[in-house]
Amino acid sequence: MIYTVTFNPSLDYIVDVTDFKTGVVNRTTGEKIFAGGKGINVSMVLKNLGMSNTSLGFTAGFTGNEIKRLLAKKGVDTDFIEVEDGISRINVKLRSNEESEINGQGPAIxxxxxxxxxxxxxxxKESDVLVLAGSIPDVMPSxxxxxxxxxxEGRGINIVVDATRNLLTNVLPYKPFLIKPxxxxxxxxxxxxxxxxxDVIKYAKKLxxxxxxxxxxxMAGDGAVLVTEDGQEFKANAPKGKLKNSVGAGDSMVAGFVYGYLKSNDYKQAFIYGVCTGSASAFSEELATKPEVEALIDKWDSASN
Incomplete structure (x- = not known):
């Protein structure tokens, strides 16, 4: 079974405004609301690929209820812990002449x-996969x-960590199955x-x-690199396509890798699925679907990767 943890889930409110100006009333030309958070993104992409999983974390208030409703609508199983004080955060992304973001705080965990x-x-249980992804709220231990x-430790659980700086380096002594900086x-x-x-390979080996x-x-538009525990090294150029939305592309790569590995028990296949799933999300307004991923895999050119 696969579990993801999102410590600070959000409702992501994405609005488009033509020529946004401060100090005046602006009207949107488009708006969307998604359940957000890195672990949640991994869960949704895994579900899109046809792989059941459970999303864990903390929710609160009416926004927390909406996060759960949106995930249920997508068919994602959840087992969130209800927090009494505060509400799950709302993150606002304003798309205009330039992009701006306002991220909420989240509840008091x-x-x-x-x-x-x-x-x-x-x-x-042993051989379960646990994905720890994203930042830690200030109210929780760093x-x-x-x-x-x-x-x-010692339970045979394959733990995936997608985090930055100390959150990532501090876990290395406990031998995570996969890290994705x-x-x-x-x-x-x-x-x-x-x-x-x-150079990526050189420093990945140091990790x-x-x-x-x-x-x-x-590596965004420059592709990706994988260094495996059995000594294999893989490099890939990014598949060709039009960038529409970079949000969730890294999370999608994690989901694709986990899906590919559990399906094939092969690191090369996991890598291909990871790269194609991340790219499929980048080429879509929403997170990658299975047909979008498989279309990129069908075009995979092993001679150029």
Whole structure:
């Protein structure tokens, strides 16, 4: 079974405004509302690919209820913990001459809420997959990912971590199954600028030396790199297509990789699915669907990757 954790889910309110101006009334020309959060994105893409999973995390108030309703409408199973104080956040993305974002705070998660999360995690079994993705709310310990991995150590659970900086590096001693930084995040960890795939491989291997089993690095329009625990190295150029929405592309890559690996038990196939799923989301206004992913896989040119 696959589980994802989103500590601070959101309602993402995306509005289009022609020639936005401050200090006056602006009218939208288009608007959409989605359930948001990196773990939630992974869950939705996995479901789109036909793979059942359960989304965990914390919700609160009427916005939390709407997040659950939207996920249920997509067929995603949820087992969120209800937080009493506050509401699940609303994130506003304004698309006009330039893009602007306003992100909400989220509810006041308590120690008792966190304890309930651990109780749910204790139900995971050997060979289950747990995806930890995204930022940690300020009201929670900054060591949360590391604490979870330490708590689950030795149980045979394959843990995927998609996070930045200390959230990522702190978990490495607990040997995560997969980590997915992008090339900029990888460079930040080591204090260098990384644009070349060979340099990505070099520094990905340094993360393996610190404990990561498999390192998948996204490079936006420049493709991706995978370094595996059995010594394989894969490079890929990005599939060709028109960028429509970069939000969720990295999460989709994680979902595609997990789907591909569980279906084939083969890292190359997992990598191909990861790259094509991430690209399919980038080429769509919404998250990737299975037909969109398979269309890109059918065009995969092994000679150029």
């Amino acid at each position: 308590t120690e008792d809420n966190i304890k309930k999360l651990y109780e749910k995690l204790d139900c995971l 060591s949360m990912y590391m604490d979870i991995m330490k708590h689950l 992008n090339n900029h995040e990888l460079g930040e960890i080591f204090g260098v600028e990384i644009t070349d795939k060979d 393996q030396e610190q404990g990561a089993r498999n390192v998948l690095v996204s």
